[in-house]
Amino acid sequence: MKTRYWALLAALMVQVLYGLNYTFAKDVMVGGFIKPFGFIVIRVGAAVALFWMFSFLGPKEKIEKKDFLTLFYAAVFGVATNMLLFFKGLELTTPIHASVIMIISPIIVLILSSFYLGEKITRLKVLGVIFGFAGATILTVYGRSASPADNVFLGNIMILLNAISYSIYIIIVKKLTYKYHPFTFIRWLFLFGFFLVLPFGYNQIIAINIASFTPYIWFSVVFVVVGATFGTYLLNPLALRHLKASTVTVFIYLQPLIAGIYAVIVGSDAVTSVKLIASSLIFFGVYLVTKKPKVLHA
Template sequence: MNSRGFAIFALFMVQVLYGLNYTFAKTVMNENFVKPFALTVLRVGGATILFWLFSIWLPKEKVEQKDYFKFFIAAVFGVAINMLFFLKGVELTTPIHASAIVTITPVIILILSSIILKEKITTLKISGVALAFFGALALTLFGDSEREGDNIILGNTFILLNTFFYSVYIILIKQLTAKYHPFTFIKWLFLFGFFMVLPFGYNELQEVQWQTFTPYISFSVLFVVIGATFGTYLLNPIALNKLKASTVGVFIYLQPVIAGLFALIMGADTIDTLKIIAMVLIFSGVYLVTLKPKKIN
């Protein structure tokens, strides 16, 4: 598999992990095992330990003094604010609502990419975004879930805010991934992020009754930490190093599909013609965006 092919595979795996994360995280929070901010601390803290441990076996890379501030700013948007809003939003809304809302990310990233990174937005890319957007919109408007949140409107608002801050993060790290190995900046990103989220979740963390955890809840927490955090934040920079930020962003359209399929497997949703059509539109849109433009001689 060539480097571009591997980058696309990495992006797909990121969406799989995120897609499953909605159900696992919501189960942990809604059954009152771990509250959102406490789960954020566990998520960031656990991933921080893993990144620093793995970095022991990797070549050491010197970081320029001026870039530490960039790491700090990236941590504000991509770890602290982003994750606090995300998990609080997932607690209050449904997995399908949350996964559908994040599909506006490519729109924000396309705008930011053209302004900040001066990326050219081709007709093919616009067509792919539009096609995938309509597929995601169909799931958003007509998708159903048996699990109701405490406050759908507030939860959706938090997810919307998370989406904006995540988009800013994607743009910010695009330049850093070209300069440093993913482990180099991500271990610093999470270390800064951990100290940012700790004050918000410390009290909730004290309330966790660890002895009440069932095997499923324990697995769910580990999945949030290892799969949906360590795995995704490792794979995303690898993809960003080979692909445009706008291409990375459009893959987020796969999340409602994966979240919906997982809900189907878990018996929490049903499949119908509309959902099949929506999924075909999303996959077709992602395919168009990943096509490399032909060079004109």
């Protein structure tokens, strides 16, 4: 039981880090400090260094040759396609729009899990998805962009495709979590991913003017790399190891809530009755999906 609680806490922390990531990453890109694809190369490259540097913390395991192909597919969907579409989409749309669109992931994972992982779709899970979707939808009503430079429609499409790619990644990596410790395979996942994203962001990397970085921009870049990349990709497999894939991804409903809370803290938004109702629906949806069914004894 304690293991399940730690897994749920890991899944929660992933969404907290992702929820804050929307604003920090957007500020770096909109300010013109780093372009989206260049930011991804930095993000993945730094994560590669961190995962290989701290790999000694995990057990000494050897990956089977057949699993390297699975790792490559996971890198295509979970690192390259996922991240490139996400950052480019985030540059064009708003953090709230992006965080809400991402809630489609649990729905996709729930469907894919039933086909490829044999997970049973219960009425309780379906009800939880409905409540979570309703709450996140209400929360995004106020999320229109005030910036004329944004292309919300195109950005939203990219975030949607990113959500689909991320859902496929969750299904692919689920089986690896049963066989290996996260440190064993994630370092290879990001190494493959780095070479996949490098051609897209190389020109944007060499165009970066580090001298223009403010302390806030430096903090934002470090947060994206250490928190929203190293931290999330380490915690997510730990959660997947002890929870169903559909349970882990339903925590994504918290992202719009976290984005809203952060906006209130920094003074760019205010609490309203609508947001409180939406937040309640999101929490209730997460509760329903993560609630274990009672076992009846004869």
